[in-house]
Amino acid sequence: MKPNVRLAGKGIGAIMYREMRLFFGNSMTVVLSVASPVIYMALFSTSLNGLMPTMTYAGVSVPYIRFALPGLLIMSALSNVLVTSQSIFNEHLSNMLLDILSTPVQHSAYMIGKILAGASLAFIQSMLVFASGVLIFRVPVGLTRFLGICVLTIPICLALSGLYMTALGLVKNIRAFILTTNILTNVIMFGSSIFYPTASIPSALRPIALINPATYCVDVIRDFLLGRVEPKSVAIVCVLAVLLTAAALVVFRRRFAEV
Amino acid sequence: MLEVVNLVKRYPNGTEALKGLSFAVGSGEIFGVLGPNGAGKTTLLKLVLGVLLPTSGFVSLEGVRPDQSPAAFRRMVGVVHQYGAFDMALSVVDNLSIFGAFQGLGRAETRVRTAYLLDRFELSAKAKEPVQNLSGGQRRKVQLARALLHRPKFLFLDEPTAGLDPFSRRMAWSIIMEEREPSSYVLCTSHYVDEIERNCDRVMIMDQGTEVALGTPKNLVDSISGHRVEFNLDRCPPDALIAAVEGLSGVSSIEVSASTLKLRVADAEWAIAKVTECCFSQGIRVNSVVTKRASLEDVLLQATGRELS
Numbered sequence: 001m002k003p004n005v006r007l008a009g010k011g012i013g014a015i016m017y018r019e020m021r022l023f024f025g026n027s028m029t030v031v032l033s034v035a036s037p038v039i040y041m042a043l044f045s046t047s048l049n050g051l052m053p054t055m056t057y058a059g060v061s062v063p064y065i066r067f068a069l070p071g072l073l074i075m076s077a078l079s080n081v082l083v084t085s086q087s088i089f090n091e092h093l094s095n096m097l098l099d100i101l102s103t104p105v106q107h108s109a110y111m112i113g114k115i116l117a118g119a120s121l122a123f124i125q126s127m128l129v130f131a132s133g134v135l136i137f138r139v140p141v142g143l144t145r146f147l148g149i150c151v152l153t154i155p156i157c158l159a160l161s162g163l164y165m166t167a168l169g170l171v172k173n174i175r176a177f178i179l180t181t182n183i184l185t186n187v188i189m190f191g192s193s194i195f196y197p198t199a200s201i202p203s204a205l206r207p208i209a210l211i212n213p214a215t216y217c218v219d220v221i222r223d224f225l226l227g228r229v230e231p232k233s234v235a236i237v238c239v240l241a242v243l244l245t246a247a248a249l250v251v252f253r254r255r256f257a258e259v
Numbered sequence: 260m261l262e263v264v265n266l267v268k269r270y271p272n273g274t275e276a277l278k279g280l281s282f283a284v285g286s287g288e289i290f291g292v293l294g295p296n297g298a299g300k301t302t303l304l305k306l307v308l309g310v311l312l313p314t315s316g317f318v319s320l321e322g323v324r325p326d327q328s329p330a331a332f333r334r335m336v337g338v339v340h341q342y343g344a345f346d347m348a349l350s351v352v353d354n355l356s357i358f359g360a361f362q363g364l365g366r367a368e369t370r371v372r373t374a375y376l377l378d379r380f381e382l383s384a385k386a387k388e389p390v391q392n393l394s395g396g397q398r399r400k401v402q403l404a405r406a407l408l409h410r411p412k413f414l415f416l417d418e419p420t421a422g423l424d425p426f427s428r429r430m431a432w433s434i435i436m437e438e439r440e441p442s443s444y445v446l447c448t449s450h451y452v453d454e455i456e457r458n459c460d461r462v463m464i465m466d467q468g469t470e471v472a473l474g475t476p477k478n479l480v481d482s483i484s485g486h487r488v489e490f491n492l493d494r495c496p497p498d499a500l501i502a503a504v505e506g507l508s509g510v511s512s513i514e515v516s517a518s519t520l521k522l523r524v525a526d527a528e529w530a531i532a533k534v535t536e537c538c539f540s541q542g543i544r545v546n547s548v549v550t551k552r553a554s555l556e557d558v559l560l561q562a563t564g565r566e567l568s
Contacts, residue, residue, distance in 0.1 A: 006363075
């Protein structure tokens with residue numbers, strides 16, 4: 001292996017290791033990241049499940065909590081990638097980015113490390129949501145489907161990480177970034193099939209749902225959970241993961257060419 | 260050799276931070292950069308490191324250019340930035356091991372070097388402490404240890420001893436001297452002029468993005484002749500006395516601070532005799548006289564025509 005490639009690999013590994021240390025080194029972060037999806041799940045299963053005991057999806061009537069579980073999984077992943085992408089801004093402001101980029105770690109290694117770390121943490125959190133849905137709220141799912149959803153969550157987390165990191169590169173300061181990501185998160189959540197089926201999305205929001213990566217991410221998991229495998233949807237999610245990761249890399253290199 | 264060739268940096272707002280700077284640092288040399296705030300020192304060091312991109316010109320360290328081979332260039336470099344950052348919640352050891360990984364060091368090597376450097380900087384007892392519990396001076400030492408972790412060929416030090424007490428400053432420099440290879444390069448900026456004078460082989464004085472003086476500390480000091488003489492008087496000097504002293508031909512500058520008259524003169528003995536005579540004629544008593552040889556600080560002040568801030 002070429003020395004530069006080996007060094008880039010080590011850089012990515014070191015960035016991921018650092019992110020994990022920062023996450024798991026803070027017990028409050030760990031507790032909150034486990035608690036918040038469970039609280040969401042409890043709220044959904046009590047309030048919304050009471051209002052809408054069942055939901056019709058793809059012509060089939062399903063309990064609302066079963067319908068909502070993939071959406072909660074995506075929301076949980078979204079909150080995690082949001083934190084990771086915000087950390088890049090904080091590192092820029094605190095000069096940590098300057099210190100890191102003064103080592104052999106290059107922009108691409110830093111960004112890939114961040115995306116992979118963000119996606120890994122989002123994956124862990126999503127799996128906790130999913131596990132709590134299955135174990136606490138009795139959402140029925142077999143082992144094969146559970147494992148399939150685990151695998152599918154990887155490109156989904158990569159796609160969402162890439163989306164937020166790209167947004168990060170397009171704005172100039174932390175205030176603008178927070179406002180942008182707040183708007184983006186709301187548009188992603190309400191302009192997709194997280195809370196309701198695509199068919200029920202208000203007509204004004206439908207064009208947004210069509211270009212919204214979250215729509216494809218939620219639907220592919222929902223289909224899988226309900227026993228329908230759509231190869232086209234899986235392919236779309238994988239393509240989104242690659243495209244959005246590449247976009248994040250390009251935008252980050254341009255945005256932070258100088259630190 | 261570290262070569263800096265015709266380096267120009269113009270920011271998008273039109274500010275020209277560097278205006279065609281060129282110099283070379285030889286193998287084994289400790290090269291100091293002095294200048295008032297805003298002279299372009301930090302911009303120069305960031306350009307040398309490649310984290311800022313030059314508008315024109317280039318930097319090369321033994322043939323490796325930071326703009327063409329950034330990873331290879333930075334493998335050779337250890338950096339202490341003026342405002343370095345840490346992962347505050349992580350321990351000192353964790354911070355160092357993460358940077359060891361960034362530099363491509365193996366775990367075992369990082370562990371050995373970390374233990375050694377923490378011992379040298381007298382921080383072994385703080386190894387497991389989160390960095391946020393450390394004082395400013397201790398953090399600066401950790402930053403220095405981080406820069407020295409991988410035995411870099413080129414040390415880039417931007418205000419490396421800022422915030423350290425005099426004892427720790429001396430200790431830091433003795434460790435830097437001890438750790439560097441005979442063939443390694445050091446490029447250093449500092450507002451502690453005495454530190455630069457004591458430790459650097461050559462010094463460049465910068466002002467407004469250009470070089471205004473370059474040489475060994477001794478040559479630079481020798482280049483400005485004369486002495487500084489301070490007269491402590493029994494009262495604030497009246498205008499008539501100041502005018503009389505200004506009229507003396509051997510006085511190149513005069514500064515009044517309360518009851519002290521500070522002069523730069525070519526011949527100290529002659530000045531003491533003449534100024535004492537002027538004071539006596541105006542009924543002013545001279546309480547004491549202090550004579551100082553010119554220092555690098557005087558060179559800096561004279562070369563830039565400004566005060567240090």
